[in-house]
Amino acid sequence: METFGARLHRVVGERGPLCVGIDPHPGLLARWGLPDDVEGLDRFARTVVDALGDRVAVVKPQSAFFERFGARGVGILESTIRQLRDSGSLVLLDVKRGDIGSTVRAYAEAYLDPSSPLYVDAVTASPYLGVGSLAPMFELAAEHGGGVFVLALTSNPEGAAVQHARTPDGRTVAQTVIDEISQLNAGATPLGSFGLVVGATIGDTGHDLSRVGGPLLAPGLGAQGATAADLRTVFGASLPAVLPSYSREVLGAGPDVAALRAAADRVLAECRAVVGAAG
Numbered sequence: 001m002e003t004f005g006a007r008l009h010r011v012v013g014e015r016g017p018l019c020v021g022i023d024p025h026p027g028l029l030a031r032w033g034l035p036d037d038v039e040g041l042d043r044f045a046r047t048v049v050d051a052l053g054d055r056v057a058v059v060k061p062q063s064a065f066f067e068r069f070g071a072r073g074v075g076i077l078e079s080t081i082r083q084l085r086d087s088g089s090l091v092l093l094d095v096k097r098g099d100i101g102s103t104v105r106a107y108a109e110a111y112l113d114p115s116s117p118l119y120v121d122a123v124t125a126s127p128y129l130g131v132g133s134l135a136p137m138f139e140l141a142a143e144h145g146g147g148v149f150v151l152a153l154t155s156n157p158e159g160a161a162v163q164h165a166r167t168p169d170g171r172t173v174a175q176t177v178i179d180e181i182s183q184l185n186a187g188a189t190p191l192g193s194f195g196l197v198v199g200a201t202i203g204d205t206g207h208d209l210s211r212v213g214g215p216l217l218a219p220g221l222g223a224q225g226a227t228a229a230d231l232r233t234v235f236g237a238s239l240p241a242v243l244p245s246y247s248r249e250v251l252g253a254g255p256d257v258a259a260l261r262a263a264a265d266r267v268l269a270e271c272r273a274v275v276g277a278a279g
């Protein structure tokens, strides 16, 4: 079985370091001339898959924008995931789950068990019930070749108040998350399957990412203000592990398929110049 880390390393090698989100905001649906309903959602998601599924390494559906339409929206999420898997891109579901361990087990079965209709390559998870509470997710991911990206230093300005708080041993909360995920990846080659979310907006915070051994998902590029050049400041020597992530910056070019592809190609070139050059 190929692990998620190995799969990600291979597909990024083939397609380049880029993740594009599917975030069907009501404003984007309107700009694309689509209704703010399940039909609009379906056409939006299908267009992104058609445009980018065969060229972008990772596509990241944002679950919230599907869940807002209830069961039918989740049904479209299921079919979007299937289409993406057929297209060759890896699917990272941005769903930021976290709970007590026994409940996390059920979340893990929903997203990381191959028999589930919502089965994806990897999910995002929140560690604020303790990284240890996510253990069932790590276990199922390891069993089935899946991945988990744990929030460490998020791209939003409110995150620092919690994530930079000091624990009794003097490390920040974020550094304890970073260190626990680093241990999970120990010895994994060429890349571990347990990643972190570190926003491209956060600047140089002094956190030590040097031992993570897994992928570093970097949202916050484009619409939230960060540029590819900012990745240097945030990640320094860890740049080769960075997976830059854009949603609105690319999606705003739609609904024209050629324009979506051109937007993805443009941001990929910008990221390659920074991340690729660091490898």
Ligand SMILES: O=c1ccn([C@@H]2O[C@H](COP(=O)(O)O)[C@@H](O)[C@H]2O)c(=O)[nH]1
Residues within 6 Å of the ligand: 021, 023, 062, 094, 153, 154, 155, 156, 197, 198, 199, 219, 220, 221, 222, 223, 224, 245, 246, 247, 248, 249
């Ligand atoms: O720290 C984080 C974690 C996740 N996100 C998610 O990424 C996209 C960003 O969308 P843009 O349109 O590129 O701003 C969105 O789905 C967020 O929920 C994040 O922004 N920051």
